[in-house]
Amino acid sequence: xxxxxxxxxxxxxxxxxxxxxxxxxxxxxxxxxxxxxxxxxxxxxxxxxxxxxxxxxxxxxxxxxxxxxxxxxxxxxxxxxxxxxxxxxxxxxxxxxxxxxxxxxxxxxxxxxxxxxxxxxxxxxxxxxxxxxxxxxxxxxxxxxxxxxxxxxxxxxxxxxxxxxxxxxxxxxxxxxxxxxxxxxxxxxxxxxxxxxxxxxxxxxxxxxxxxxxxxxxxxxxxxxxxxxxxxxxxxxxxxxxxxxxxxxxxxxxxxxxxxxxxxxxxxxxxxxxxxxxxxxxxxxxxxxxxxxxxxxxxxxxxxxxxxxxxxxxxxxxxxxxxxxxxxxxxxxxxxxxxxxxxxxxxxxxxxxxxxxxxxxxxxxxxxxxxxxxxxxxxxxxxxxxxxxxxxxxxxxxxxxxxxxxxxxxxxxxxxxxxxxxxxxxxxxxxxxxxxxxxxxxxxxxxxxxxxxxxxxxxxxxxxxxxxxxxxxxxxxxxxxxxxxxxxxxxxxxxxxxxx
Numbered sequence: 263x264x265x266x267x268x269x270x271x272x273x274x275x276x277x278x279x280x281x282x283x284x285x286x287x288x289x290x291x292x293x294x295x296x297x298x299x300x301x302x303x304x305x306x307x308x309x310x311x312x313x314x315x316x317x318x319x320x321x322x323x324x325x326x327x328x329x330x331x332x333x334x335x336x337x338x339x340x341x342x343x344x345x346x347x348x349x350x351x352x353x354x355x356x357x358x359x360x361x362x363x364x365x366x367x368x369x370x371x372x373x374x375x376x377x378x379x380x381x382x383x384x385x386x387x388x389x390x391x392x393x394x395x396x397x398x399x400x401x402x403x404x405x406x407x408x409x410x411x412x413x414x415x416x417x418x419x420x421x422x423x424x425x426x427x428x429x430x431x432x433x434x435x436x437x438x439x440x441x442x443x444x445x446x447x448x449x450x451x452x453x454x455x456x457x458x459x460x461x462x463x464x465x466x467x468x469x470x471x472x473x474x475x476x477x478x479x480x481x482x483x484x485x486x487x488x489x490x491x492x493x494x495x496x497x498x499x500x501x502x503x504x505x506x507x508x509x510x511x512x513x514x515x516x517x518x519x520x521x522x523x524x525x526x527x528x529x530x531x532x533x534x535x536x537x538x539x540x541x542x543x544x545x546x547x548x549x550x551x552x553x554x555x556x557x558x559x560x561x562x563x564x565x566x567x568x569x570x571x572x573x574x575x576x577x578x579x580x581x582x583x584x585x586x587x588x589x590x591x592x593x594x595x596x597x598x599x600x601x602x603x604x605x606x607x608x609x610x611x612x613x614x615x616x617x618x619x620x621x622x623x624x625x626x627x628x629x630x631x632x633x634x635x636x637x638x639x640x641x642x643x644x645x646x647x648x649x650x651x652x653x654x655x656x657x658x659x660x661x662x663x664x665x666x667x668x669x670x671x672x673x674x675x676x677x678x679x680x681x682x683x684x685x686x687x688x689x690x691x692x693x694x695x696x697x698x699x700x701x702x703x704x705x706x707x708x709x710x711x712x713x714x715x716x717x718x719x720x721x722x723x724x725x726x727x728x729x730x731x732x733x734x735x736x737x738x739x740x741x742x743x744x745x746x747x748x749x750x751x752x753x754x755x756x757x758x759x760x761x762x
Contacts, residue, residue: 267286267337267711268283268284268291268336269285269338269340269711270338270339270496271697271698271702271703271705272342272426272698272701273341273507273701274341274343274422274423275344276300276344276363276365276525276526276570277299279295279296279315279321281295281323281325282294282698282702283326284699286706287719293698294321294323294324294326294329295325296325298314298318300363300365301360307366308362308366308608309363309366310347310360310363311357312349312357312360312361312422315343315422315425315426316425319429320489323490323492327491333491333492333493334493336493337497337705337711338496338497338705338708339482339499339705340499340501340502340507340701340704341427341430341498341499341501341701342506343421343423343426343503344504345364345421345439345440345443346397347364348401348405348421349361349424350405350412350416350419351418351420352416352418359409359412364396364527365396365526365527365567365570365608366396367609368395369395369400369401369403369404372400372404372407373393373394374393376445377393385458386546388449388457389447389449389455389458390537391442391449396564396566398419398421398445399444399446400445402419403462418434418470420436421436421440423503424436427480430480430482430483430498431479431481431486432480432483432485432486433498434470435471436472436473436500437473437474437477437501438472438473438552438554439503439505439506439507439552439554440501440502441472441552442503442551443503443549446458446459446462446464449537449550449551449559452472454469473500474500475499475500475506475507475554475555476554476704476707476708477500477708478708479498480498481494482494482496497709498705499707501701502554502704505529505560505562505697506552506554506560506700507554507698507699507700507704508523508668508697508700509523509533509553509554509700510553510554510555511696511700511702511703512696512700513665513715515533515715517659519661519663519665520532520654520661520664521664521667522651522667522680523666524568524569524643524666524667524668524669524671526567526568526569527564527565528564528565528568528643528647528650528668529562529563529564530650530651530654531560532659532661533553533559534559535557535558535559536559537550538561538657548563548650549561549563561659563612563613563650563653564611564650565605565646565647565649566607566609566610566611567606567621567643568643568646568647568668571603571607571621571643572639572640572643572669574607575635575639579635580632587636588636588673591640591675592675596679596682596738596741597641597737597738598637599630600625601624601630601634601638602622602623602638602642602744603621603623603624603642603643604621604748604749605643606619606620606621606622613649613650613652616753618756618757618759619749622752624748640673640676640679641738644676644680644683647680651684664684664687665689665691665725667690667691667696668696674728677690678728678729682731682735683738685738685739687728687729687730689726690725690726690727690728703715
């Protein structure tokens with residue numbers, strides 16, 4: 263690749279499509295973004311049409327060209343995207359309705375059915391994951407039961423980033439990181455599980471061929487070039503799920519490092535060189551997936567409404583920008599003077615696996631102001647991420663250095679709150695772009711710009727570490743106990759609310 267060559271990374275988020283181009287030195291040359299929403303037709307549902315993502319990519323790419331990026335300089339493309347969301351195509355490779363998203367929790371019954379069909383312990387041993395409503399497999403079972411006419415027309419199953427790879431290149435592919443989150447996958451063997459697929463009576467030909475994430479699977483088609491402005495023939499790699507790509511984009515691929523990511527959802531992510539056995543139902547909501555590099559895996563906990571909590575709060579109760587909303591939070595003491603927020607707006611995954619759970623503000627009094635509520639939202643999401651971290655620690659996974667990316671990384675006050683609740687300094691990179699950056703790195707690996715991640719340019723050195731106030735750490739330890747007790751006390755109430 264010549265010195266003018268650029269690598270394009272695309273990320274399909276829940277709230278928007280992001281694109282960036284970087285040079286071979288890891289320097290970002292330009293970015294583009296296009297926002298969109300998801301549809302909630304019923305309580306607990308979340309859907310998007312795949313064309314929203316494709317149109318978002320086209321719009322975001324147009325912004326790159328407007329900024330002076332010459333598409334002739336792009337040498338390879340990588341794509342990342344929201345995991346678990348189910349994309350269906352018919353025999354003509356046309357979209358079969360909307361995609362049921364990762365944060366949709368309608369499939370509790372289907373989860374139980376899958377466990378019965380495969381055998382709960384057998385299923386867990388193959389996938390190294392529990393059957394949870396957010397994953398892909400129960401979504402397909404739901405469609406089979408409730409929308410048989412749509413099910414009858416299925417010819418292809420895929421995830422959002424696979425759909426974008428297809429729209430770019432006409433290649434039908436998947437990668438090991440995204441496939442890990444479908445529940446049709448043997449995580450240790452890094453291949454589709456024919457045993458599970460047969461037990462669920464899914465035609466094997468519906469599934470795309472699965473690759474390591476950096477594998478070149480196709481090239482930009484003439485049709486895609488006409489729509490996007492890209493040049494035909496640009497190599498496209500298989501890509502990765504957003505969390506794996508975000509980790510790679512922040513240099514998190516070696517055991518001993520971890521990363522906290524706050525996007526629409528929130529995750530705590532720790533790379534592994536082997537797949538550990540999980541013992542005990544209390545660890546069953548911890549995910550073990552393939553990382554986006556060969557012979558590497560990762561443990562991950564997920565909270566469903568992280569950045570989405572702040573987004574919901576801002577749009578519902580304030581006309582302020584995010585910067586304005588957070589401007590006075592630092593003046594509110596740790597614990598928001600007794601105000602606690604449970605961020606379960608649409609159920610919760612780690613550690614509760616509770617589709618009935620709902621958001622709560624607890625402890626309100628006359629003295630509480632908007633800034634108290636805002637701080638409580640940041641703290642509540644941080645407590646839910648601490649739940650994830652605590653499960654990872656119980657696997658005896660040592661995280662010597664913990665990084666942060668996403669919305670929290672851009673907010674000094676949120677970084678500090680997270681650090682004090684975790685009782686661990688967090689390292690944040692300046693101007694880090696997360697999944698899209700990781701996708702661009704995978705594109706470079708795919709065409710041989712680098713032989714491996716150890717050859718990446720020195721783009722992970724520009725960072726800052728949060729400081730910790732010990733008094734706040736001690737205060738948060740006590741508040742965290744109350745936070746956990748609140749869920750325990752409310753769990754039976756949630757069930758009553760959602761059955762009435």
